[in-house]
Amino acid sequence: MASLARGRDFYQLKIYHLTTAQQSEQLDNFLQNAYLPALHRAGIPKVGVFKPIANPEAETEELVYVFIPYTSYDQFTALDEVLQQDKAYQTAGEAYLRAPYDHPPYDRIETILLNAFVNSPHVQFPELTSPKSGRVYELRSYEGPTEAYYHNKVEMFNKGDEIGLFKRLGFNAVFYGEVVAGSRMPNLMYLTTFENQQSRDEHWAAFSKDAYWKELSARPEYQHNVSRNQQIFLHPTDYSDI
Numbered sequence: 172m173a174s175l176a177r178g179r180d181f182y183q184l185k186i187y188h189l190t191t192a193q194q195s196e197q198l199d200n201f202l203q204n205a206y207l208p209a210l211h212r213a214g215i216p217k218v219g220v221f222k223p224i225a226n227p228e229a230e231t232e233e234l235v236y237v238f239i240p241y242t243s244y245d246q247f248t249a250l251d252e253v254l255q256q257d258k259a260y261q262t263a264g265e266a267y268l269r270a271p272y273d274h275p276p277y278d279r280i281e282t283i284l285l286n287a288f289v290n291s292p293h294v295q296f297p298e299l300t301s302p303k304s305g306r307v308y309e310l311r312s313y314e315g316p317t318e319a320y321y322h323n324k325v326e327m328f329n330k331g332d333e334i335g336l337f338k339r340l341g342f343n344a345v346f347y348g349e350v351v352a353g354s355r356m357p358n359l360m361y362l363t364t365f366e367n368q369q370s371r372d373e374h375w376a377a378f379s380k381d382a383y384w385k386e387l388s389a390r391p392e393y394q395h396n397v398s399r400n401q402q403i404f405l406h407p408t409d410y411s412d413i
Contacts, residue, residue: 179287186281205264219413221405240294285348297364316398321357324396
């Protein structure tokens, strides 16, 4: 896995599933005061923490997305040991790390691992000026009907320069990633960012009308390469680095 992505970032997307207000408060406290500071000390300067803007399951479940960009697969595999040796982390995170079995700080943690795209090998941080509470971050997931069609869609972003189109239109993408482990595969994911909902809608309207997109999406070699497209609208927490 590491050798195939040499020179590219490696990403982890952790999705916390919560059902109580106590869990939400405890997780926020842990992430803000223990986990993110520990990741910073471990050489990961910016970590994203996001919550859904509109969650259809809000009455029964809350989701928290934590995006961690690593410079390599090796940095990812070494992190657990680094955290075990971090006394400040162990102290600041004690309530979370040693929570009793009958009052856990979450229901489950879902993890998605990704290799950065060849033509977007490193994380990019958004250049936004609006208050974090008003920003719209859009996490998109493109599942392919087969592995071959999935690789074809990845090629469309790289060789077909769909990445360049997003950049030209100012989508402020944080990452483009090939999912190497997750619950829904084959799959690719990317995260774009906007000042607000109006900006998001205007950008996508421009995208759909763009002459290059019309030409690219009509090419015979890029047909039928997405079987499911999921869009998740997020906003960063006030303590998120991204």
